[in-house]
Each structure stands twice: as structure tokens, then as C-alpha cells.
Amino acid sequence: GQSLEQPSEVTAVEGAIVQINCTYQTSGFYGLSWYQQHDGGAPTFLSYNALDGLEETGRFSSFLSRSDSYGYLLLQELQMKDSASYFCAVIAGGRNQAGTALIFGKGTTLSVSS
Amino acid sequence: DAGITQSPRHKVTETGTPVTLRCHQTENHRYMYWYRQDPGHGLRLIHYSYGVKDTDKGEVSDGYSVSRSKTEDFLLTLESATSSQTSVYFCATAGTGDTEAFFGQGTRLTVV
Numbered sequence: 001g002q003s004l005e006q007p008s009e010v011t012a013v014e015g016a017i018v019q020i021n022c023t024y025q026t027s028g029f030y031g032l033s034w035y036q037q038h039d040g041g042a043p044t045f046l047s048y049n050a051l052d053g054l055e056e057t058g059r060f061s062s063f064l065s066r067s068d069s070y071g072y073l074l075l076q077e078l079q080m081k082d083s084a085s086y087f088c089a090v091i092a093g094g095r096n097q098a099g100t101a102l103i104f105g106k107g108t109t110l111s112v113s114s
Numbered sequence: 115d116a117g118i119t120q121s122p123r124h125k126v127t128e129t130g131t132p133v134t135l136r137c138h139q140t141e142n143h144r145y146m147y148w149y150r151q152d153p154g155h156g157l158r159l160i161h162y163s164y165g166v167k168d169t170d171k172g173e174v175s176d177g178y179s180v181s182r183s184k185t186e187d188f189l190l191t192l193e194s195a196t197s198s199q200t201s202v203y204f205c206a207t208a209g210t211g212d213t214e215a216f217f218g219q220g221t222r223l224t225v226v
Contacts (some may be wrong), residue, residue, distance in 0.1 A: 031213060042204060042220060044159065048213035087156060091213065099164025101172060102147055102215055106156035
């Protein structure tokens with residue numbers, strides 16, 4: 001089966017940098033994604049890594065090491081509006097390999113204070 | 115924004131009754147997913163579909179069934195609702211080769 005581990009909570013102050021780690025165990029791995037969810041809202045896509053290395057999108061960057069089954073989301077210049085839950089998710093082959101499943105971790109709650 | 119509509123948005127039902135949640139998309143996406151979200155558990159995959167009439171089980175499929183007779187609609191049925199199925203249910207879609215999934219606004223289901 002698939003499993004993902006990420007910290008349950010992270011706290012930081014405005015302007016700081018925070019890193020949210022994710023380790024995964026899965027078969028048929030295609031890539032690692034990150035999603036953001038504000039309270040009461042729907043998850044929204046942040047980034048995706050299929051290959052090893054760093055992907056940068058504005059203040060957010062995501063990293064993947066396939067050999068270590070590990071990735072992280074890096075948030076820079078934190079703002080109050082970044083307070084939310086962040087989920088890592090793997091795209092992995094389904095049981096019959098005819099399609100792919102999107103499996104989420106339990107999420108990390110980020111609290112940004114002034 | 116991707117056109118994903120979940121209905122109903124809120125529902126209260128009694129234990130033992132059948133319940134069907136609907137996810138409708140206007141994006142012609144191949145993949146559709148149903149998740150439940152509970153505190154401390156994140157988003158757990160219930161079932162997913164990779165095409166019309168092509169579905170597979172996720173992590174927590176017991177007590178749930180799905181159907182996809184058209185590209186745009188993915189139905190989630192609780193055959194006999196239990197209190198443990200009280201949750202927020204999210205539908206998501208993704209196109210073939212797409213790495214981004216789009217989510218509906220969620221359905222809050224309460225089983226009393």
C-alpha cells in the first residue's frame with residue numbers, strides 16, 4: 001500500500017522560511033504533489049515534482065529525492081495568509097495499473113504569527 | 115477555475131439510509147476521485163475513476179460504492195449510512211497526464 005508521513009504542525013513568524021518534509025512509501029510512483037487548504041475551503045494545487053531536484057514557483061519551492069522517497073515544500077517570506085494546512089500527495093499506479101491514484105498525507109498545519 | 119460541482123453541499127441523514135453524492139465536471143477530465151476528510155486523518159481516498167465505467171478502490175472503500183456512466187458525472191453511494199461516515203466529502207478531477215487535481219467545494223454529510 002501507500003503511506004506518507006509529514007509533521008502535523010509547524011509554527012513560524014512573518015517573513016521567516018519554513019520547510020515541510022514528506023516521506024513516502026508507495027509502489028508505482030509517478031510524482032509528488034503539494035496542496036494548500038485554508039480552513040473551510042477546498043484543497044488547491046501548489047506544485048509537482050516528477051524528477052529529482054527543486055522546482056520554484058514564486059515564494060514556494062518543492063524538492064524531490066526519488067532515491068530517498070523524500071520531498072519537501074519550502075515557503076519563503078512567510079505571510080499571515082500562508083496559515084493553512086499543507087498536504088503532500090503521491091501520484092501512484094493503481095492496483096490494476098490501468099489508472100493512477102492520488103494519495104494524500106495527513107497534512108501539516110502551518111501557523112504564521114506576526 | 116475548473117468547473118466541478120458537488121451536490122448536495124450539506125446533508126443530514128439517518129443511520130441505515132442510502133445516500134448518493136454527486137460530482138459533476140465540465141472539464142472533460144479523465145480522472146475523478148472521491149475523498150473524505152476527517153480531523154487528524156487528512157484526505158483519504160475512497161474510490162477513483164480513470165474513465166467511463168472504469169473505477170478502482172482507494173484506502174477506505176468499505177461501505178461505499180461508485181458509478182461513472184458519463185465522463186462528467188461520478189456518483190458516490192453509501193449503501194447504508196453509519197455514523198462513522200459523518201465527514202466532509204471532496205470530489206477532485208484531473209486530466210490525462212495532468213499533474214494538477216482540481217477540487218470541488220465539498221459536501222458536509224452528517225449521519226445521525
